[in-house]
Amino acid sequence: MLLYIHIPFCDSKCFYCSFNSYTTLFHLKSDYMKALHTQLTEELKKTKEPLKSIFIGGGTPSSIEAKLYNPLFETLQDWIDNTTEITIEANPNSTTLEWLTHVKNLGVNRISFGVQSFDDTKLKFLGRNHNKQQAIDCVKLASNVGFCHINIDLIYDTAIDTKELIDNDLNIIKTLPIDHISAYSLTIEEGTKFYNRPEVKIEDIDMASYIFDRLCSFGFSQYEISNFRKGPDSRSKHNFGYWEGEDYLGVGAGAVGSIGNQRYYPTKDVQAYINDPLMYQEIENLSTDDKKFEKIFLGLRSLVGVPMSLFNEKQKKQIEILYKEDKITILNDTLFNKNFLLSDEIALFLE
Ligand SMILES: C[S@@+](CC[C@H](N)C(=O)[O-])C[C@H]1O[C@@H](n2cnc3c(N)ncnc32)[C@H](O)[C@@H]1O
Ligand code: SF4
Structure with a gap:
């Protein structure tokens, strides 16, 4: 069994992103974390075995004060053993030494940074609120804090990608202490700023193959269309579990759970979720x-x-x-x- 926990808050909204996250609901953070705890306690009744993997994603988990995660981890203790992969997502702009140290002490053993690129112009183009130096610094900081498993997310197939830009990114990647990369082709999603500007996306299979080949030449191996790993124990158990069709619990506003032939969807509305974290907005039966x-x-x-x-x-x-x-x-x-x-x-x- 896998567990996904969703944090629906972001400091700003990236132009491409349609994930369930809000930039104006910060006053609800503390109540939201209490609601998460209520749903988590209930969901854990669905499994007796230790969890294979926990993934705290978003939105932006690093926008939540680290100590607000304490109650979740106290409750999770009985479902964690020394083989459980525990990943948390973080944004370069809100990652601090204190936050990283705290979540590591809670048991988080894998960190995933939304980097997208190390090029300041591309970061602006994507609507990111961090710069190249912050992206480099947060990875190094996580490594210094003792994280051995570090992922960075990248986005390619954007209209401003050039071979030079991609090469510069790859040259930085080569020097960083990371053991995993998720490289996504830009998709144009409804409801995003990019939705009315579809020309910002290009499809360049040759460039994609070039990126994949160069990552492999740095020692990464591709185990899924968007995922690359380097070194022992670097494959994401969480992602691999999804692809293998494992059951997963989904906790939080906009999360999804899947058990057997059923998918269940808690509400996406943060206030409605806080009011009743145990009510599913929808239960879907898969044929x-x-x-x-x-x-x-x-x-x-x-x-x-x-x-x-x-x-x-x-x-x-x-x-x-x-x-x-x-x-x-x-x-x-x-x-x-x-x-x-x-x-x-x-x-x-x-x-
Ligand atoms: C939901 S985000 C959460 C990570 C974190 N909030 C961040 O962005 O720094 C996970 C990743 O999905 C990818 N992503 C989201 N929307 C995308 C899109 N429309 N096209 C390609 N990749 C996308 C980005 O690489 C992003 O880092
Ligand atoms: S990509 Fe990450 S930081 Fe940007 S809006 Fe989406 S969830 Fe938030």
Whole structure:
């Protein structure tokens, strides 16, 4: 079982982001953390085993005073053992030595920074409120505090990306004490500032391949279309768990939980959540076909692969073609995609 906890507060709203986060509700932070605790206590009744992974994401978890996390961790003690991966997201502008030290002492063993780029012009273009130096400093600070597992998020496929800009970013990345990178192709989301400016996104598969190859030359290996790891124990158990179809608890406004064939959605409205943290806005029942499609989609995008037993006879004939074209391999009755950048194309072909 995995656990996701959502923090719906951000200091500013990035131009591309449609995640459930608010910049005007800071007065609700303390009440929100109490509500989280109420829902967490209830959700934990759904599992008896220690949690494989906990992910505190957002929004911006580093915008919450570190000691406000204490009650959550007191309650979590019985569900954590020394194998539990505990990740927290942080933004470069709100990461401090005190905050990092406090969350580390609570048991957090992995930190994920929303860096996006080390180029000041690109950061402004994306609507980020940090600069290159803050991004470099927060990673070094986390390493000095003793975090061995550090991720940075990056965004590529933006209209202002040039080879020079990407190379400068990669040269900085090479020198940093990080063991994980999540590199996302920019997507244009409804309700964001970029929604009316779709030209800010470009699709450049050659540039994506170039970034992936260079990351691999620094010792990273790609285990999902957007995820790269370096060194022992660096694969994100949390992400991998999602792709493998593990059950997860979802705690917080705008979080999602998934148990068996059911998805449940607490409300996205922060005040409504505080008023009643135990009420789900929606419970969705997934059909066997939905689950099958999801397994194929996620399996093609990652090293999880897809069990051959999921495919029907018609699909198996298509798979023979893909095999001849050297696009896939089959190992232990599981299909693996050789180039994650082609996953959507292959999924369509197999539909
Ligand atoms: C929900 S954010 C939370 C992390 C943290 N708040 C931050 O941004 O610093 C997780 C990551 O999703 C990625 N992301 C969010 N919206 C995106 C979009 N429209 N296109 C590509 N990546 C996106 C960003 O890389 C971001 O760091
Ligand atoms: S990308 Fe991160 S910091 Fe920016 S608005 Fe989204 S959640 Fe907040």
